[in-house]
Amino acid sequence: MFSLFYGLWKYIFSKTEFHVLILGIDKSGKTALLEKLKTLYSNLEGLPPDRIVPTVGFNIGRVEVLNTTCVLGPGRPGMIQYPKQAQYVTKLSSFLYLPQPGLRSIWEKYYEEAHALVFIIDAACPSRFEDSKSALEKVLIHEDLQGAPLLILANKQDLSEAVTAEELARYLNLKKLDERVYMFEAVSAFNGTGIKEGVEWLVEVMERSKRTEMLRNRAGVDGPTYSFISG
Numbered sequence: 307m308f309s310l311f312y313g314l315w316k317y318i319f320s321k322t323e324f325h326v327l328i329l330g331i332d333k334s335g336k337t338a339l340l341e342k343l344k345t346l347y348s349n350l351e352g353l354p355p356d357r358i359v360p361t362v363g364f365n366i367g368r369v370e371v372l373n374t375t376c377v378l379g380p381g382r383p384g385m386i387q388y389p390k391q392a393q394y395v396t397k398l399s400s401f402l403y404l405p406q407p408g409l410r411s412i413w414e415k416y417y418e419e420a421h422a423l424v425f426i427i428d429a430a431c432p433s434r435f436e437d438s439k440s441a442l443e444k445v446l447i448h449e450d451l452q453g454a455p456l457l458i459l460a461n462k463q464d465l466s467e468a469v470t471a472e473e474l475a476r477y478l479n480l481k482k483l484d485e486r487v488y489m490f491e492a493v494s495a496f497n498g499t500g501i502k503e504g505v506e507w508l509v510e511v512m513e514r515s516k517r518t519e520m521l522r523n524r525a526g527v528d529g530p531t532y533s534f535i536s537g
């Protein structure tokens with residue numbers, strides 16, 4: 307009996323965790339974004355921009371993004387629905403990516419486990435758009451990332467030379483995006499412009515995505531939609 311109540315308690319109050327990869331070429335602003343996310347979504351104050359140095363290895367951050375009432379619609383076959391008023395917390399873990407050959411095997415493990423991707427581009431540096439484009443194309447054809455929703459950030463909007471999200475989309479002219487849920491968003495990791503809009507969109511699509519369902523099934527979790535962690 308206890309275990310039944312405990313199970314129910316866990317079912318209602320446990321937290322959903324999503325793993326999000328933050329990808330981008332060097333100096334695009336991955337660390338600055340991660341620090342801004344900490345400031346926006348946790349009690350921790352992220353590092354100020356002038357203390358951020360090029361990353362050696364990678365960083366992992368964990369932030370809570372939305373504290374929403376669960377509104378899962380009519381269940382698909384095999385999906386147990388939440389009680390209507392169930393509260394759950396969406397967590398977003400961020401893995402910072404650095405494309406160093408030695409770390410390849412490490413970050414490929416993260417690829418497999420990622421629910422979604424953020425790809426960040428320095429929108430104020432057109433001379434490196436081509437580098438970003440080819441890095442992103444490689445990511446998009448990676449078989450471990452199939453179906454992962456994608457948020458592309460046109461970063462550094464606080465700089466006057468930054469191109470808009472639309473201009474960046476036109477420039478990238480990505481062909482591989484058709485079957486993937488994606489969005490471009492103009493942001494500044496310095497002043498926070500656009501970050502909430504982008505991240506909250508991502509959380510919403512992750513909740514509904516086939517990839518989330520696939521990861522859940524692979525983890526062998528029955529019942530509630532996501533692999534749960536408590537506490």
Ligand SMILES: Nc1nc2c(ncn2[C@@H]2O[C@H](COP(=O)(O)OP(=O)(O)OP(=O)(O)O)[C@@H](O)[C@H]2O)c(=O)[nH]1
Binds near residue numbers: 332359462497
């Ligand atoms: N003006 C402006 N500068 C930014 C912004 N985001 C990052 N920067 C600057 O861009 C440079 C690179 O930022 P990082 O966050 O270190 O970039 P990164 O992608 O983590 O770089 P690596 O760790 O080398 O891969 C730093 O000088 C930052 O201060 C932004 O939104 N606006």
Ligand SMILES: [Mg+2]
Binds near residue numbers: 361
């Ligand atoms: Mg960095």
